[in-house]
Amino acid sequence: MRYWLMKTEPGVVGIDAVLAMPMQTVDWWGVRNYQARNFMRDQMRVGDKVLFYHSNCKEPGIAGLAEVAKLAYPDRTQFDRKSPYFDPKSTPENPRWVNVDVRATKKTRLIGLPELRSHPELERMRVLARGNRLSITPVDPAEWEFIIKRLLK
DNA sequence: GCCAACGTTGGC
DNA sequence: GCCAACGTTGGC
Numbered sequence: 001m002r003y004w005l006m007k008t009e010p011g012v013v014g015i016d017a018v019l020a021m022p023m024q025t026v027d028w029w030g031v032r033n034y035q036a037r038n039f040m041r042d043q044m045r046v047g048d049k050v051l052f053y054h055s056n057c058k059e060p061g062i063a064g065l066a067e068v069a070k071l072a073y074p075d076r077t078q079f080d081r082k083s084p085y086f087d088p089k090s091t092p093e094n095p096r097w098v099n100v101d102v103r104a105t106k107k108t109r110l111i112g113l114p115e116l117r118s119h120p121e122l123e124r125m126r127v128l129a130r131g132n133r134l135s136i137t138p139v140d141p142a143e144w145e146f147i148i149k150r151l152l153k
Numbered sequence: 154g155c156c157a158a159c160g161t162t163g164g165c
Numbered sequence: 166g167c168c169a170a171c172g173t174t175g176g177c
Contacts, residue, residue, distance in 0.1 A: 007162095007163090009163095033172075034172090035172095055162085055163060055164090056162075056163050056164085057163095060163075060164070113164080130169090130170080131169070131170040131171065132162095132163095132170090132171095133161080133162045133163070133170070133171060134171095135162085154177105155176105155177090156175100156176100156177100157174105157175100157176095158173105158174085158175095158176105159172105159173085159174080159175105160171105160172085160173080160174095161170100161171085161172080161173095162169100162170085162171085162172100163168105163169100163170100164167105164168100164169100165166105165167085165168095
């Protein structure tokens with residue numbers, strides 16, 4: 001089992017919105033970065049644990065916990081002409097973009113960036129790296145453990 | 154295949 | 166709203 005951090009904009013799909021959904025599950029549509037896509041397609045398995053991260057908002061940080069609920073499959077928005085995520089170069093026969101389903105398991109207190117940066121145990125987290133923009137990043141098991149056992153107790 | 158120009162991300 | 170960082174595009 002692997003651990004991940006997945007960014008989302010709370011104004012679009014935040015932790016509260018996902019917890020309000022049927023089965024507390026959402027399809028993680030809209031990823032248009034090859035590296036992030038490859039993580040979903042090649043490495044994510046059902047049951048993988050996820051840090052649910054709020055980005056591009058007033059208080060960016062970890063806002064909840066989640067898990068992968070369904071293996072990667074074609075992202076429906078790439079075929080929707082009206083969607084900003086429409087990709088004219090993608091076809092149903094040869095889809096370019098995929099997403100997994102994510103089930104939120106709990107809302108946590110907001111662990112903001114300054115707090116994350118204050119712990120040497122977390123200083124190597126990809127999300128904290130200078131210039132990082134990747135919306136899906138692997139999380140080290142020790143980092144996951146530290147966040148769960150030290151920051152969320 | 155190089156790389157300048159351009160577009161996007163996302164913290165601040 | 167600014168802008169640093171980074172990814173993508175496309176001319177050559």
